Amino acid sequence: xxxxxxxxxxxxxxxxxxxxxxxxxxxxxxxxxxxxxxxxxxxxxxxxxxxxxxxxxxxxxxxxxxxxxxxxxxxxxxxxxxxxxxxxxxxxxxxxxxxxxxxxxxxxxxxxxxxxxxxxxxxxxxxxxxxxxxxxxxxxxxxxxxxxxxxxxxxxxxxxxxxxxxxxxxxxxxxxxxxxxxxxxxxxxxxxxxxxxxxxxxxxxxxxxxxxxxxxxxxxxxxxxxxxxxxxxxxxxxxxxxxxxxxxxxxxxxxxxxxxxxxxxxxxxxxxxxxxxxxxxxxxxxxxxxxxxxxxxxxxxxxxxxxxxxxxxxxxxxxxxxxxxxxxxxxxxxxxxxxxxxxxxxxxxxxxxxxxxxxxxxxxxxxxxxxxxxxxxx
Amino acid sequence: xxxxxxxxxxxxxxxxxxxxxxxxxxxxxxxxxxxxxxxxxxxxxxxxxxxxxxxxxxxxxxxxxxxxxxxxxxxxxxxxxxxxxxxxxxxxxxxxxxxxxxxxxxxxxxxxxxxxxxxxxxxxxxxxxxxxxxxxxxxxxxxxxxxxxxxxxxxxxxxxxxxxxxxxxxxxxxxxxxxxxxxxxxxxxxxxxxxxxxxxxxxxxxxxxxxxxxxxxxxxxxxxxxxxxxxxxxxxxxxxxxxxxxxxxxxxxxxxxxxxxxxxxxxxxxxxxxxxxxxxxxxxxxxxxxxxxxxxxxxxxxxxxxxxxxxxxxxxxxxxxxxxxxxxxxxxxxxxxxxxxxxxxxxxxxxxxxxxxxxxxxxxxxxxxxxxxxxxxxxxxxxxxxxxxxxxxxxxxxxxxxxxxxxxxxxxxxxxxxxxxxxxxxxxxxxxxxxxxxxxxxxxxxxxxxxxxxxxxxxxxxxxxxxxxxxxxxxxxxxxxxxxxxxxxxxxxxxxx
Ligand SMILES: Cc1cc2nc3c(=O)[nH]c(=O)nc-3n(C[C@H](O)[C@H](O)[C@H](O)COP(=O)(O)OP(=O)(O)OC[C@H]3O[C@@H](n4cnc5c(N)ncnc54)[C@H](O)[C@@H]3O)c2cc1C
Ligand SMILES: Cc1cc2nc3c(=O)[nH]c(=O)nc-3n(C[C@H](O)[C@H](O)[C@H](O)COP(=O)(O)OP(=O)(O)OC[C@H]3O[C@@H](n4cnc5c(N)ncnc54)[C@H](O)[C@@H]3O)c2cc1C
Numbered sequence: 001x002x003x004x005x006x007x008x009x010x011x012x013x014x015x016x017x018x019x020x021x022x023x024x025x026x027x028x029x030x031x032x033x034x035x036x037x038x039x040x041x042x043x044x045x046x047x048x049x050x051x052x053x054x055x056x057x058x059x060x061x062x063x064x065x066x067x068x069x070x071x072x073x074x075x076x077x078x079x080x081x082x083x084x085x086x087x088x089x090x091x092x093x094x095x096x097x098x099x100x101x102x103x104x105x106x107x108x109x110x111x112x113x114x115x116x117x118x119x120x121x122x123x124x125x126x127x128x129x130x131x132x133x134x135x136x137x138x139x140x141x142x143x144x145x146x147x148x149x150x151x152x153x154x155x156x157x158x159x160x161x162x163x164x165x166x167x168x169x170x171x172x173x174x175x176x177x178x179x180x181x182x183x184x185x186x187x188x189x190x191x192x193x194x195x196x197x198x199x200x201x202x203x204x205x206x207x208x209x210x211x212x213x214x215x216x217x218x219x220x221x222x223x224x225x226x227x228x229x230x231x232x233x234x235x236x237x238x239x240x241x242x243x244x245x246x247x248x249x250x251x252x253x254x255x256x257x258x259x260x261x262x263x264x265x266x267x268x269x270x271x272x273x274x275x276x277x278x279x280x281x282x283x284x285x286x287x288x289x290x291x292x293x294x295x296x297x298x299x300x301x302x303x304x305x306x307x308x309x310x311x312x313x314x315x316x317x318x319x320x321x322x323x324x325x326x327x328x329x330x331x332x333x334x335x336x337x338x339x340x341x342x343x344x345x346x347x348x349x350x351x352x353x354x355x356x357x358x359x360x361x362x363x364x365x366x367x368x369x370x371x372x373x374x375x376x377x378x
Numbered sequence: 379x380x381x382x383x384x385x386x387x388x389x390x391x392x393x394x395x396x397x398x399x400x401x402x403x404x405x406x407x408x409x410x411x412x413x414x415x416x417x418x419x420x421x422x423x424x425x426x427x428x429x430x431x432x433x434x435x436x437x438x439x440x441x442x443x444x445x446x447x448x449x450x451x452x453x454x455x456x457x458x459x460x461x462x463x464x465x466x467x468x469x470x471x472x473x474x475x476x477x478x479x480x481x482x483x484x485x486x487x488x489x490x491x492x493x494x495x496x497x498x499x500x501x502x503x504x505x506x507x508x509x510x511x512x513x514x515x516x517x518x519x520x521x522x523x524x525x526x527x528x529x530x531x532x533x534x535x536x537x538x539x540x541x542x543x544x545x546x547x548x549x550x551x552x553x554x555x556x557x558x559x560x561x562x563x564x565x566x567x568x569x570x571x572x573x574x575x576x577x578x579x580x581x582x583x584x585x586x587x588x589x590x591x592x593x594x595x596x597x598x599x600x601x602x603x604x605x606x607x608x609x610x611x612x613x614x615x616x617x618x619x620x621x622x623x624x625x626x627x628x629x630x631x632x633x634x635x636x637x638x639x640x641x642x643x644x645x646x647x648x649x650x651x652x653x654x655x656x657x658x659x660x661x662x663x664x665x666x667x668x669x670x671x672x673x674x675x676x677x678x679x680x681x682x683x684x685x686x687x688x689x690x691x692x693x694x695x696x697x698x699x700x701x702x703x704x705x706x707x708x709x710x711x712x713x714x715x716x717x718x719x720x721x722x723x724x725x726x727x728x729x730x731x732x733x734x735x736x737x738x739x740x741x742x743x744x745x746x747x748x749x750x751x752x753x754x755x756x757x758x759x760x761x762x763x764x765x766x767x768x769x770x771x772x773x774x775x776x777x778x779x780x781x782x783x784x785x786x787x788x789x790x791x792x793x794x795x796x797x798x799x800x801x802x803x804x805x806x807x808x809x810x811x812x813x814x815x816x817x818x819x820x821x822x823x824x825x826x827x828x829x830x831x832x833x834x835x836x837x838x839x840x841x842x843x844x845x846x847x848x849x850x851x852x853x854x855x856x857x858x859x860x861x862x863x864x865x866x867x868x869x870x871x872x873x874x875x
Contacts, residue, residue, distance in 0.1 A: 062628035063735050063766075085634055121575055128584055129553050144825045150733045151546075152765040152805040154539045154588050155813075155820055156847070157829045158552065161584020170580075182634035205494050209518070211608040213673060236634075239677030246674075287573040289494040309495075309575045332578035350578045355566050359835065360580050366831035369858060 008052030018141025031110030070109025091118025115165025139368025286331025449565025462534030468810025502533025732796030
């Protein structure tokens with residue numbers, strides 16, 4: 001396998017991609033490589049290292065807009081916005097450790113391409129909701145711009161949504177413009193121990209449906225030896241207190257979780273850290289109310305995020321059976337972590353119905369007619 | 379009318395009888411309209427300067443009928459324009475002389491309300507407000523609230539990715555839609571997204587929202603609903619100069635506050651609104667700001683104080699804080715009446731919709747005033763201040779020869795100005811016919827070609843709502859061609875996946 005190529009200008013990248021389209025080389029785009037272990041191995045693909053595109057282009061905090069090169073490390077961006085009391089509101093997180101790599105490697109381009117969403121998905125949305133625009137090079141080897149650098153825009157198709165979660169299969173992203181938001185002054189977590197999945201999901205639904213403006217809600221099968229349902233409130237101190245009172249009145253047995261413990265709890269939920277690492281890891285998205293059925297149908301260890309709408313499942317069950325259970329509940333299942341042999345046999349992304357798969361393929365060909373980015377990974 | 383629609387295809391016009399008969403075979407009875415006087419109500423949307431009766435109007439009631447209509451039109455190369463309530467301000471639902479107008483008004487049922495997962499499943503012809511009405515007794519609401527919400531349909535909202543005064547905090551339509559069922563021009567019924575928080579695969583849902591009826595016809599929509607905040611209170615703040623108001627907005631956000639709504643009106647807008655609704659707006663200020671805060675009572679009173687302090691520091695000369703809900707609603711009444719108020723100042727007006735980086739506001743307003751003098755046409759400004767979305771209303775009289783063209787030229791200059799300062803042509807109303815020919819101001823030919831290739835993936839024959847959004851529709855085969863690079867042939871075989 002040839003060495004990775006590391007372009008640092010859109011022109012150089014465009015030439016690399018156009019050449020690849022001409023001679024049939026497949027290109028695998030890589031940011032920090034923290035997600036290399038997702039999807040089928042692709043020994044033949046040439047790696048394009050996108051970290052040559054690095055640095056902040058523009059950041060004006062009161063405009064709530066940040067423009068950065070796609071290869072910029074996430075950690076650097078988070079430090080910058082934190083200095084101004086702001087945050088990337090979709091909770092991006094470095095999943096290096098979850099996938100057996102070093103932390104601190106994730107790039108913002110990789111985060112966007114992976115369509116990341118942390119626990120606050122339920123209140124503030126995912127990467128898709130915060131990508132305002134981007135610059136990239138298509139599989140045609142053409143540099144183009146989509147979206148804009150203001151928070152409200154409907155000019156032309158919203159290609160930012162398509163590119164988010166496209167896993168490097170549409171466009172090599174060189175620059176992204178993201179919406180940023182003020183970071184909350186205070187976070188407080190309330191917990192209730194001992195609920196079964198159905199009771200936990202129902203408690204979380206009541207909390208989400210109350211005026212308490214819950215930021216995040218999760219349920220762990222085992223935290224300190226017992227099931228824990230955790231509800232987080234973010235905001236101004238007076239507000240957080242008032243909302244904590246609403247939750248306390250609403251859910252029996254709820255008690256504050258100490259700040260130090262909460263500071264360990266939420267990253268653990270985001271990275272599915274409490275689950276065993278030596279079995280395949282699945283990420284199942286389905287309506288929360290149906291999730292107890294999924295849990296009942298599969299074996300393994302699990303935890304629930306997004307008020308029950310996201311199930312992280314570590315399971316040795318048959319892949320087909322897991323996907324069937326997810327579909328039965330109106331959801332879908334992604335294989336996030338597994339040994340190379342399993343990944344070669346089981347597609348990482350949930351297979352789509354035929355008509356939709358055909359349309360998706362037509363959309364991919366609209367960006368990448370020659371299949372330069374089709375490495376066989378997904 | 380300076381923007382031209384594609385010339386009608388004479389051969390299609392000649393087949394009108396056959397096309398009407400085919401539609402009648404699919405949708406019986408009153409659902410097909412072909413009499414000239416009955417077509418007239420459909421000849422325009424809210425961009426009333428543009429009018430064109432369609433060849434025929436079809437009002438299907440089922441997804442099966444929509445699929446059959448589209449399949450027939452595709453097989454017979456007949457163009458289709460979808461329509462909701464016809465409140466588009468950009469001409470998105472403007473009919474074509476040689477096209478079928480597909481009215482979705484009969485898709486008016488709420489199919490499911492699910493409080494456990496906090497969502498509502500509706501047909502696309504349900505109005506925006508009807509969704510909130512269906513759930514408000516249980517303490518919920520649907521957040522995006524375009525001013526047209528009594529009339530506009532959720533299908534139209536999806537197509538335009540509509541916003542409202544609350545979208546700074548709660549997002550546009552795209553952030554509140556979980557899934558849609560839609561029908562492709564080939565008649566294929568597809569579902570993207572659903573009741574879960576994330577669709578599987580490529581985010582096609584994300585590109586269908588905001589596609590202005592060019593990619594597919596939406597036949598069902600699943601939206602997220604939110605619990606109604608415990609309280610909402612508003613401040614009405616007057617400034618002696620626009621700069622102070624602009625700084626106040628920036629400082630509020632810099633203080634970590636994202637208000638539920640933050641609207642600005644310039645002096646002419648304040649005067650027009652006050653004359654119309656008499657709610658006690660101060661008339662001696664250059665800019666009026668309405669800031670609404672929502673949440674628990676404790677949060678509201680804390681933030682009201684903070685905003686008041688920030689406003690004073692930026693030279694506010696009058697500050698009123700709502701003490702009850704009636705007063706809060708009164709603060710909004712003038713802002714919400716801005717359109718009809720403009721209607722009293724002049725026989726006609728054009729509503730523009732550019733977004734700018736907020737820091738450029740004073741500069742942009744000053745240049746707008748200069749343009750107003752240059753064109754000899756009045757302009758009043760209402761403005762979603764929190765997110766930089768401007769709504770200049772250009773006043774004109776369509777009965778005076780040439781004045782519409784002048785108003786359009788003025789509007790185009792305003793939008794060019796928005797792009798020049800780093801903003802965009804449209805923040806929530808869509809490109810449609812109105813801004814179609816300005817797209818090259820914002821996008822290069824390569825950018826536009828890439829967008830159009832997405833159109834080609836959904837609708838290779840370009841039959842769905844042509845003449846909107848793209849200044850020039852290239853044939854898809856032409857766009858698909860790749861340049862031969864360095865004399866080598868493009869990679870020929872199809873990829874593995
Ligand atoms: C199922 C799953 C859930 C996750 N959930 C979360 C979460 O909730 N919160 C969170 O913060 N993180 C989450 N992550 C982690 C997130 O995906 C990574 O942090 C991020 O992708 C790492 O960036 P990287 O630079 O290391 O990417 P890489 O591992 O290098 O690449 C990731 C993907 O992005 C593509 N890519 C990389 N750079 C570019 C570019 N410039 N242009 C186009 N494509 C590019 C690659 O081809 C690859 O498909 C999740 C990951 C997975 C798999
Ligand atoms: C007084 C007034 C105030 C307004 N205020 C706002 C505001 O605050 N914010 C805002 O964003 N907009 C506003 N608008 C604009 C307008 O109301 C919105 O764009 C609205 O979403 C249009 O909905 P509609 O049902 O009227 O759609 P139509 O005008 O009928 O159609 C709009 C577009 O949607 C397409 N379409 C409609 N239904 C479907 C379907 N089922 N499938 C596919 N395509 C479809 C049409 O082809 C067309 O391109 C306002 C308009 C008026 C007249």
